[in-house]
Amino acid sequence: EVQLLESGGGLVQPGGSLRLSCAASGFTFSSYAMSWVRQAPGTGLEWVSTIRGSGGSTYYADSVKGRFTISRDNSKNTLYLQMNGLRAEDTAVYYCAKAGNEGWYFDLWGRGTLVTVSS
Amino acid sequence: DIQMTQSPSSLSASVGDRVTITCRASQGISNSLAWYQQKPGKAPKLLLHAASRLESGVPSRFSGSGSGTDYTLTISSLQPEDFATYYCQQYYSGPTFGGGTKVEIK
Numbered sequence: 001e002v003q004l005l006e007s008g009g010g011l012v013q014p015g016g017s018l019r020l021s022c023a024a025s026g027f028t029f030s031s032y033a034m035s036w037v038r039q040a041p042g043t044g045l046e047w048v049s050t051i052r053g054s055g056g057s058t059y060y061a062d063s064v065k066g067r068f069t070i071s072r073d074n075s076k077n078t079l080y081l082q083m084n085g086l087r088a089e090d091t092a093v094y095y096c097a098k099a100g101n102e103g104w105y106f107d108l109w110g111r112g113t114l115v116t117v118s119s
Numbered sequence: 120d121i122q123m124t125q126s127p128s129s130l131s132a133s134v135g136d137r138v139t140i141t142c143r144a145s146q147g148i149s150n151s152l153a154w155y156q157q158k159p160g161k162a163p164k165l166l167l168h169a170a171s172r173l174e175s176g177v178p179s180r181f182s183g184s185g186s187g188t189d190y191t192l193t194i195s196s197l198q199p200e201d202f203a204t205y206y207c208q209q210y211y212s213g214p215t216f217g218g219g220t221k222v223e224i225k
Contacts, residue, residue, distance in 0.1 A: 035214070045155075045163065045206055047214040059213070062120075095162055102169060104210040105153035109162035 002026030002108060004096045009113030016086050016117070022079040022096030022110055030054070030074040033099035035106065036081050038092035038115075048094070049081065050104060064090075086117045121145050121209050125217030131225040138194040140220045142207035147187050151211035154183055154192045157219075158203045166205075167192070197222070 008020040020036070036048040049070040050059045058070050069082040079096055093114050097106035122145040132138050142152065150170040155163035165174050167183040170190055180195045194201055202224055207217040 044219045045157075045208075045216040047216065050214070061213075100153075100165075100168055103151055104214050105165065105168045105208060106155075106163070107165045107168075107174070109164070111162055 004110035006110045006113040020081040024077045029077040040092040123217040129221040140192045148211035
């Protein structure tokens with residue numbers, strides 16, 4: 001079955017760190033760019049970061065640049081997001097998403113994992 | 120960054136109605152536009168990409184059109200399962216999403 005499954009969310013204090021994981025199955029993981037997209041409570045979607053299939057190139061939204069690091073392990077079919085220096089405004093559901101064949105639209109999404117930043 | 124302005128932010132419609140949602144980019148995006156449907160508590164679902172290419176399994180009542188900076192999602196005859204929030208997304212340069220359109224039951 002083609003699916004993405006996120007894990008690693010939870011409650012963290014401001015300034016803290018968290019690492020999210022996304023396990024992929026049912027497709028050739030290394031062939032596709034992968035992304036993280038987040039959604040704060042009651043709001044819209046915000047692209048966070050993308051990594052190319054080879055892992056050689058990474059891209060970040062300005063709001064997380066310098067604090068978050070995206071990576072992947074193609075031998076484990078797993079995507080990661082290391083989040084440091086967390087702020088209250090990082091509170092959101094974080095979705096793992098697979099890029100399409102023709103660009104950085106997202107044709108497969110995980111169910112999401114909730115990150116809450118609060119003291 | 121390319122900004123995406125979606126309108127309306129919400130609308131009320133009845134089953135069987137024709138519904139149109141508009142997305143305007145702050146610069147030309149060469150049809151690099153996707154539309155998503157999201158239901159409460161669920162992940163977004165891709166409906167169309169390249170402005171008008173319907174994804175496999177998506178009902179044909181959904182269609183997309185547009186060019187340059189202006190794009191439209193049309194639902195030709197609204198069904199009960201279509202009540203949801205819809206988002207546009209440009210992927211011409213650094214992905215950005217529109218603010219969403221909530222389609223509610225009249």
